[in-house]
Amino acid sequence: MSVADDIRSNSKDTFGTAWTVRDGQVVPAASDLKLSNDAVRFETATVLYADLDASTGLVESKKWEFAGQVYKTFLYAASRLIRNHSGSIVSYDGDRVMGVFISKTQRNDAVACALEINYAVKNIVQTELEKKWKTDFKIRHVVGIDTSTVRAARTGVRGDNDLVWIGNAPNLAAKLTSLSADKPTWITKRVYDYLKDKQKLGPQGENIWRKWQWSQHNQDEIYSTTYWREIK
Structure with a gap:
């Protein structure tokens, strides 16, 4: 079978087969789903994207060793x-x-988590960077968060595949990371409306969030903050 025939066969099978969907209780691994139209559904899931800002300029203007260490330390902090x-x-x-x-x-x-990522980047990772490198480089990042019904499905080819996350939250959380890193945490109204005081109010009882109209996406109501939460 030629490559074109293989792709044609996959498209025919995928478009011609009904989905099998089950409700999820835990976040699945790729091996938990079939490569056919098999999905796990979450009535509500919240998706967080943590993105290193201006990474193109970083790799173009700095030594690769420096850029690599920034990548590694930022992604470790966010993942941890x-x-x-x-x-x-x-x-x-x-x-x-x-x-x-x-x-x-x-x-x-x-x-x-996002507020602690902001703290970690500015007060831990940046501090350690400045101890090892003589530079005025400042690590900047953006976190985007949204919540919605989400489905996970397995995609790719045999021996090389992973999960794809289908729903508004994965798409919009990712898009939020394209907004200004001057306000490193961005959330949708769907997230904001569920926040408790610990995530909504600052040390003096002030609301830490500023409301915006998202011109890049239907004038949606979104919120940003520059605050952080200290990691103990």
């Missing part, structure tokens, strides 16, 4: 905190990591 807040790491994509939260407090868990 995702797991610490009961999230599951489901994807690494170059300079960013995707986490999925499915607990009853998933929105607050994800936002607490």
